[in-house]
Amino acid sequence: MLNAAGIIGRITPGFFARSIGVPNMVSVACYGCSAVIFAMIGLKSVASVVIIAILYGLLTGVCE
Numbered sequence: 290m291l292n293a294a295g296i297i298g299r300i301t302p303g304f305f306a307r308s309i310g311v312p313n314m315v316s317v318a319c320y321g322c323s324a325v326i327f328a329m330i331g332l333k334s335v336a337s338v339v340i341i342a343i344l345y346g347l348l349t350g351v352c353e
Contacts, residue, residue: 290339291346298350318351 306314325345332338 294346295350
């Protein structure tokens with residue numbers, strides 16, 4: 290799931306980077322990655338692990 294979300298995370302930022310700029314897009318993705326990593330502290334169920342994996346995959350796809 291993480292890798293599948295990473296594919297989407299690599300394709301879609303190109304459309305938004307034109308309007309907000311590449312450095313802004315990467316900085317938002319990096320801040321989002323750090324927020325998701327801190328959100329891992331509160332994992333309680335399998336569903337929350339899946340949601341965190343999808344969000345982290347989307348955001349790391351932007352940074353790669």
